[in-house]
Amino acid sequence: MQSSSARSHGNTFSALEIDRGSEHRDDPLWLDEQAHATDARYLLLRTDGHTLVRADGRGLHELSRPACERLLPAGLSPTYLGSASDGAHFLLRIDAAAAERAAAAHGGRFIDLRSAGTSLPAFDAGLFAYARGLAHWQERTRYCPACAAPLVLESAGHRAKCTNPQCGLEHFPRTDPAIIVIVTCGDACLLGRGPQWPERRYSTLAGFVEPGETLEDAVRREVFEEAGVRVTDCDYHSSQPWPFPASIMLGFTAHARERSLHLGAELADARWFEPEQLVAGLKSRELVLSPPVSVSYKLIEHWLREAAGLELASLVHDEPFMPVRR
Numbered sequence: 001m002q003s004s005s006a007r008s009h010g011n012t013f014s015a016l017e018i019d020r021g022s023e024h025r026d027d028p029l030w031l032d033e034q035a036h037a038t039d040a041r042y043l044l045l046r047t048d049g050h051t052l053v054r055a056d057g058r059g060l061h062e063l064s065r066p067a068c069e070r071l072l073p074a075g076l077s078p079t080y081l082g083s084a085s086d087g088a089h090f091l092l093r094i095d096a097a098a099a100e101r102a103a104a105a106h107g108g109r110f111i112d113l114r115s116a117g118t119s120l121p122a123f124d125a126g127l128f129a130y131a132r133g134l135a136h137w138q139e140r141t142r143y144c145p146a147c148a149a150p151l152v153l154e155s156a157g158h159r160a161k162c163t164n165p166q167c168g169l170e171h172f173p174r175t176d177p178a179i180i181v182i183v184t185c186g187d188a189c190l191l192g193r194g195p196q197w198p199e200r201r202y203s204t205l206a207g208f209v210e211p212g213e214t215l216e217d218a219v220r221r222e223v224f225e226e227a228g229v230r231v232t233d234c235d236y237h238s239s240q241p242w243p244f245p246a247s248i249m250l251g252f253t254a255h256a257r258e259r260s261l262h263l264g265a266e267l268a269d270a271r272w273f274e275p276e277q278l279v280a281g282l283k284s285r286e287l288v289l290s291p292p293v294s295v296s297y298k299l300i301e302h303w304l305r306e307a308a309g310l311e312l313a314s315l316v317h318d319e320p321f322m323p324v325r326r
């Protein structure tokens with residue numbers, strides 16, 4: 001049986017083999033050496049969270065240090081992301097005007113993270129997700145939540161320090177855990193549809209973990225709140241960074257003893273699908289699932305393989321992406 005580690009590695013944005021070098025982030029000399037190395041690369045992130053990719057769309061278009069200095073002659077404030085087999089990677093946040101200049105000078109175009117999940121190699125997609133999550137935190141964490149004084153970024157962009165000497169609190173990038181779960185009962189699995197979603201669109205149930213909860217408590221609570229179903233047991237499946245804007249999706253499988261449903265306010269509909277119903281729905285296009293970049297897809301794929309020995313990839317059609325957020 002596949003381990004959760006191998007399953008996570010197969011999720012989109014989750015195959016980032018990089019040494020984050022956290023022990024060096026407070027060493028300015030070391031960082032300076034990395035930043036000026038000839039193989040240092042700078043991922044450009046535009047204010048709207050888009051990044052520069054090559055003209056053929058098949059990979060990130062990271063720039064060298066000299067190219068970045070020509071782009072922003074007034075100076076750079078890069079964030080160290082980490083070092084991979086091809087050298088050190090930095091994040092450089094730029095405004096729309098600089099982005100336009102970069103694309104004009106170097107070719108390529110700016111794309112969003114969702115498109116990157118389906119079009120870029122796994123490492124590039126993972127690096128973009130990491131950079132985007134960190135940049136979002138940097139942009140939104142400018143004042144101290146305790147005393148409202150301005151913050152300054154430290155530790156190569158990975159820590160924010162309050163400038164009020166009476167306070168001096170340190171703040172760190174946040175990641176909000178969200179569970180996502182495929183509930184089964186006998187041969188059937190439970191899928192639901194949010195009120196804002198297109199009519200044919202169904203997904204596994206999901207929700208944020210609350211303070212004081214274990215992940216398993218969150219699974220039980222969300223499934224009961226959304227569908228009125230009591231989960232008897234659940235197990236961890238895999239995880240996925242989901243920086244839309246700051247989540248990590250924690251995939252679970254779960255069992256229920258009964259199929260009776262009682263919908264809460266978060267769902268417009270929920271149904272139990274036997275494998276043959278799911279297959280028929282996909283074939284007739286009366287049913288649309290979350291796209292392959294999502295953990296929801298991976299959970300349904302896992303269930304269909306175990307319940308019926310079928311491969312989901314042979315049944316789905318390309319459909320526009322819809323984010324799984326409540």
Ligand SMILES: [Zn+2]
Nearest residue numbers: 144147162167
């Ligand atoms: Zn403060």
